[in-house]
Each structure stands twice: as structure tokens, then as C-alpha cells.
Amino acid sequence: xxxxxxxxxxxxADVAVKxxxxxxxxxxxxxxxxxxxxxxxxxVRAAAAELKYxxxxxxxxxxxxxxxxxxxxxxxxxxxxxxxxxxxxxxxAAQDGYRVLIADSFEVSSEESILAGEARRRCDxxxxxxxxxxxxxLEEIAPSLHPLVLINRTTAAPGVPSLVVDxxxxxxxxxxxxxxxxxxxxxxxxxxxxxxxxxxxxxxLEAFMAAHPHVxxxxxxxxxxxxxxxxxxxxxxxxxxxGILAFNDLVAMGLMSGLHERGLEVPGDISVTGFDxxxxxxxxxxxLTTGAVPITELGEQAWRQLRALIRKEGDxxxxxxxxPRLEVRASTGPAKAPRTTVHG
Amino acid sequence: xxxxxxxxxxxxADVAVKxxxxxxxxxxxxxxxxxxxxxxxxxVRAAAAELKYxxxxxxxxxxxxxxxxxxxxxxxxxxxxxxxxxxxxxxxAAQDGYRVLIADSFEVSSEESILAGEARRRCDxxxxxxxxxxxxxLEEIAPSLHPLVLINRTTAAPGVPSLVVDxxxxxxxxxxxxxxxxxxxxxxxxxxxxxxxxxxxxxxLEAFMAAHPHVxxxxxxxxxxxxxxxxxxxxxxxxxxxGILAFNDLVAMGLMSGLHERGLEVPGDISVTGFDxxxxxxxxxxxLTTGAVPITELGEQAWRQLRALIRKEGDxxxxxxxxPRLEVRASTGPAKAPRTTVHG
DNA sequence: TTGAAAGCGCTAACAC
DNA sequence: GTGTTAGCGCTTTCAA
Numbered sequence: 001x002x003x004x005x006x007x008x009x010x011x012x013a014d015v016a017v018k019x020x021x022x023x024x025x026x027x028x029x030x031x032x033x034x035x036x037x038x039x040x041x042x043x044v045r046a047a048a049a050e051l052k053y054x055x056x057x058x059x060x061x062x063x064x065x066x067x068x069x070x071x072x073x074x075x076x077x078x079x080x081x082x083x084x085x086x087x088x089x090x091x092x093a094a095q096d097g098y099r100v101l102i103a104d105s106f107e108v109s110s111e112e113s114i115l116a117g118e119a120r121r122r123c124d125x126x127x128x129x130x131x132x133x134x135x136x137x138l139e140e141i142a143p144s145l146h147p148l149v150l151i152n153r154t155t156a157a158p159g160v161p162s163l164v165v166d167x168x169x170x171x172x173x174x175x176x177x178x179x180x181x182x183x184x185x186x187x188x189x190x191x192x193x194x195x196x197x198x199x200x201x202x203x204x205l206e207a208f209m210a211a212h213p214h215v216x217x218x219x220x221x222x223x224x225x226x227x228x229x230x231x232x233x234x235x236x237x238x239x240x241x242x243g244i245l246a247f248n249d250l251v252a253m254g255l256m257s258g259l260h261e262r263g264l265e266v267p268g269d270i271s272v273t274g275f276d277x278x279x280x281x282x283x284x285x286x287x288l289t290t291g292a293v294p295i296t297e298l299g300e301q302a303w304r305q306l307r308a309l310i311r312k313e314g315d316x317x318x319x320x321x322x323x324p325r326l327e328v329r330a331s332t333g334p335a336k337a338p339r340t341t342v343h344g
Numbered sequence: 345x346x347x348x349x350x351x352x353x354x355x356x357a358d359v360a361v362k363x364x365x366x367x368x369x370x371x372x373x374x375x376x377x378x379x380x381x382x383x384x385x386x387x388v389r390a391a392a393a394e395l396k397y398x399x400x401x402x403x404x405x406x407x408x409x410x411x412x413x414x415x416x417x418x419x420x421x422x423x424x425x426x427x428x429x430x431x432x433x434x435x436x437a438a439q440d441g442y443r444v445l446i447a448d449s450f451e452v453s454s455e456e457s458i459l460a461g462e463a464r465r466r467c468d469x470x471x472x473x474x475x476x477x478x479x480x481x482l483e484e485i486a487p488s489l490h491p492l493v494l495i496n497r498t499t500a501a502p503g504v505p506s507l508v509v510d511x512x513x514x515x516x517x518x519x520x521x522x523x524x525x526x527x528x529x530x531x532x533x534x535x536x537x538x539x540x541x542x543x544x545x546x547x548x549l550e551a552f553m554a555a556h557p558h559v560x561x562x563x564x565x566x567x568x569x570x571x572x573x574x575x576x577x578x579x580x581x582x583x584x585x586x587g588i589l590a591f592n593d594l595v596a597m598g599l600m601s602g603l604h605e606r607g608l609e610v611p612g613d614i615s616v617t618g619f620d621x622x623x624x625x626x627x628x629x630x631x632l633t634t635g636a637v638p639i640t641e642l643g644e645q646a647w648r649q650l651r652a653l654i655r656k657e658g659d660x661x662x663x664x665x666x667x668p669r670l671e672v673r674a675s676t677g678p679a680k681a682p683r684t685t686v687h688g
Numbered sequence: 689t690t691g692a693a694a695g696c697g698c699t700a701a702c703a704c
Numbered sequence: 705g706t707g708t709t710a711g712c713g714c715t716t717t718c719a720a
Binding site: 365366367368369372379380381384403405406407408409 | 705706707708709711712713714
Binding site: 099 | 396398400401402403405406411413421422427430431434435438443444445446447448450461462463465466488570574597598600601604623624626627628629631
């Protein structure tokens, strides 16, 4: 019968008595310390196997000062972009023997720093994904979160690598593409307030407008999900634009769906573009033209950066800058001759 | 200057000296123990605030024998169904102050039990999501994983509640729907081998065929993602079926995309159905007819069951059985008059 | 090579 | 009411 120490589960002490050695020796064997007599080591291993002993990670963590776990906080776990980042991060970390703890802030920016702090204390490092908090707040808490990696956000706090997608350039590429197709009236369905990536798109659009004064660009309120796009149909039609840049693929899909319900053709009547290139994008009808971002890779890179920080490798990890790639599919086409009323 | 104990971070000892009390008193204050003199408590709180002290969760966990963390292991984090379960679980657990640790087995069933064991040891409980391992293996490791909740899988091991979706009934409802629309030749695009939910669908289909001997049902090999559906176009057309039951929504979307590329109309030429009702399903073109499963709710319920186990409430948590609801949208329609060749 | 003992940061039983 | 002390389960000096 497997004797159990106080707690109920089998501990190092049980193995020690069974093998007739001290805790210390069991610990050494379990950690592959070769300063143990092979014969004793074998005895310990046998005892451990028989008892199905597995070291308690909490005890280990306390003794070693590390948890082999990293945390990630995301604004919304329902968003495919963050899901993909999580997936990439999780896979890369797992390959190095690390697990990931998730924290969803549900877009409540006031909760972010608390969540981040709590997660960080349980982990060896943290990935903060597109945090919605203010620059000031981010800069203030960043030092207490170190090792910390930022995604789609930068901070003045030192030692914090950032992985950011150049949404500004991406949106310009998409706009150029629409102009080349003959669209003279564009509309941008904006993302959530406080989203840094939305600000980057806005800046990109300003640059675009400065370079193309003859193109009319209407700015529309928005969000980041299907419904945003679906509900934006009226506003889009009212704008008279024939080329629509949706904040992301989700919004674009919602919009296409709404357009379809109204009997409008994409791209026949209106061209629609997304952003991110989530896995679904190529399977929409029509397949979505979008700014492709290597999202999963972003998660993997986040792990690399974090790992370097945890291992204290090098001085300042460089961070990274990602260029979206224009992925032209079937949701964009030549502009129709302009007409006075679009809806009827 | 904040004095630091050996490790580098501020510990309970630092607060104790600053407040001029013992560790124990600080601990009492931090845990809201009211047997502390209000004045001293205030002094402690002030010291803690000034030092920005936050208790180390690892130390707490070791002392309390609990981590306030639960684990979930999923076969594939890229699958929207598991993402939704994770989301529901994470949200529900967060409301009770629990975090979630994720483990992705990447469909490698041999890794599942190791992952599960490791995750469990760091957590207070575990959710095993549609595990691919054998019944025997599951039953063997289940006791060591307790508190444990199963999703879409059952086991003979005692004390393990299961939350399972009645895919068998769901698939029958969908088949009935297609038959009512006049389809006499159906095809089923199967899911991954070793998936219990696929077996349930198969069983449901058998029951359906027994009740409808005049309906022809072709079984096709498959998988669980877009590509499966996309690549199945030829097989589907070769089957001559006009009503296709895809394993899930992803497969259905891939299939519709492939059909569209071939110039086939859905539902004009072929009706397609999915399963799960992932958020994207209503935004496909045409919107997808599917068996709606309250996936996020499944995650929430998993937490409720696990919580009951952790709190040792009641005797045997009941588990639960979920009936999919047929969600008729635009991807299914009346069968065309049969013709000899469908492609060409 | 091995055991005894200290310590990781915290909580809680016990004594004052 | 508060301090002292003994763990929680493990790793790691330090002696032997």
C-alpha cells in the first residue's frame, strides 16, 4: 500500500522511506543529479515508479523560484486574432516545457493591470496582448511585470520588447489596391476605441489621404466583431463608398453578410476588404481580400522574446515589426460606374 | 527604499519589519482576519501599500494546498469548438476567482495523459475535453486526475461527471430535415478517427437509416477542419448525394467553398449542413444550416461541475446531457430532381 | 556519495 | 490580540 504523507498525495518523503534513503537523495535522483550511486539511484527510481510518485510542482516552484509557466492576457478570447496568438504562444512555449496561463480581460481596460499583476505573480513571465490601458498606466506597471513582452503595443518603459504589426502600412496597401481597381470613394469601418492597432490604421489612412487627395475616404464608427459589420450596412450604403475597408476580417464578414441580405453583390456592387487573414477568410463567399498577418507566428515570436528575457540572454531583446501582406482574393473587384442612389 | 528579502521581490517579512509586527500578523491582515487590532491592521496595510506588497501565490499555494487554478486539456486549440469551451470555462472560473491553465495535445493522443497529469498537479482540478485516448487508458488515469470533469466523453471511473452533447440525436434531426426537403440521397462527411463525438454521429446515422430504409446514405472519410471539406468535393459529387451532412461547421464551410469554386449552387444544386453552430456559421454565404450546440455554456457548466467537486459539495455531481437544436438557415433547400451526372 | 538542516514565502495551530 | 513555531514539498548548501 502506498503510504501517504499528511496531505493525501504521495510525496518525496514516501519515496525516501520506501527506498531507505533521505529526501535529499530522492530529490537528486529525480533531478538527474549524477552524484548518486547508480545502485541507490535505481532503488529510488523503482520506489518512485511503484508509488507512482510525481514531484509536486508547487513545492518545486517555491524552492526553485520559478514556475515553468507563462501568462498571457488578452482583451477578448472570442477574437480569432488573439486565439491564434495564444495558439502560437502555447505551442512554442510547450516545446520548451512551459505551460500557459490565460487571462481574459473582456475588454474591460480597468481590469487589465490587476489581471496582469496576478497572472505575473504566478508565472515566470507575461505576454500582454494589445492592452487597452493608457500609455501612462502601461508604462507604470511594466517594470513590475518584467519579464514582459508586448504585442501590438509599445511602451517607453525599458526592457520591454514589442511585437507590432504595421497596420498603418497594411491599410495603405489595401487602399491602394482599391484605388487601382478604380474605386474613388472609400469608407473605413473603424475598430474599438482605445485600440492601438486602430490608431495605427487611422494614421495610415491619413498618410494615404495626403497622397491621394482625389480619393474620398469616409470614416465610420465601428468595433471588432461580426455584428459591427452587420449593423454597419446602412452607414456604409449611405456613405456612397464602393470600396470598404473593414477594421478586420470579422467586421468584413459581418458586412458582407449584411450586404448579401440586402441583395447587394460583392464585389459587383461593393468591394470589401478585411484585415488579419484569419483562417476563415479564404473560405468566405466570396473569399476575402485582406491584409494577411502571420498571427500564429506572432505568438511564437512572443515566446522567443520572453524566453530570452527569462533566461537573461543578451541585453535588450529587439522586439519585431511585422509587415502585413496584401492578399487579393475575390471580395474586391473593379468599381462600378458611380450612381446617385445605392440603396432603394 | 523598499528593502528586499533574498529573492529580490518584496515578501511578507519586509512588510512585517516596516510595520513593526510579525509575519503572522501581516498574514492575518492580508487575509482579512478580524482578530487584529484595527490600529495595527491599518499600520500593516499602510506598510503593504507603500511597499506595493502582494502575497506570493506560490507560497500561499504550498501552505494552503490549493492553487486557485484549474487546467483544461484540449485536442486542438485551433478548433473553434474547443476555443468556445475554453472561453466559457475561463469566464465562469474567473468569476469565482480561478484562473485557467491550458494544455493543447495537438491531436496526439499518446501525449494526452502526460499533459493531463502535469496540468493536474499544478491545479486544483481538471477539465478533459473530448480526449482521444482509449477508454481503458481514460479509466485508468481518471482517479489520479480527480477532481475531473469530462466533456464529450464518458468513463466508467467513478466520481467523474461528464458533459456530453447528443450528437447522435442531432445528426438524426438534421437528416430528417433534409429528407423533409425531398433529399433521398445523403452523404456524411465523417470526423477524426478516435473521436467519440464522431462515433455518436455514426450511431445516430445508423438509427436514422434503420428508420428510413428508402434513403440512401453514403459514408465518406473526413476530418474536422476546412481542408477536409474542401478536399471532399470530388467524393461528395461522386456519391451523387444532394444532401450533405458535414462533421462540423468547419468542414461544411470548406465544402461550400469548394462547391462554389466548381460553380455549384448551395442549396440550389446541393444542400449542406454543419454541426456546432460556431459564431461564423450564421455569416457564411449562404448562412449555414446546422445543429446548434450551446458550446460556451458547456464550458460554463464544466466549471460548475468542477467547482462542486473542488468544494466537495454533494455526492456525485450529475453531469449533463445537451440536445443540439436544429438551426435551419439558408444552406439547405428543396432537392432538385435527380439527374444522372452532377459534375462535368 | 550521502544525510542533516536550512530555506523558498506563506498560513495556522499554539502559547502567551 | 499577537508573536513564536511548525509545517506545506521541494532543492540545495554544508558536513560528514
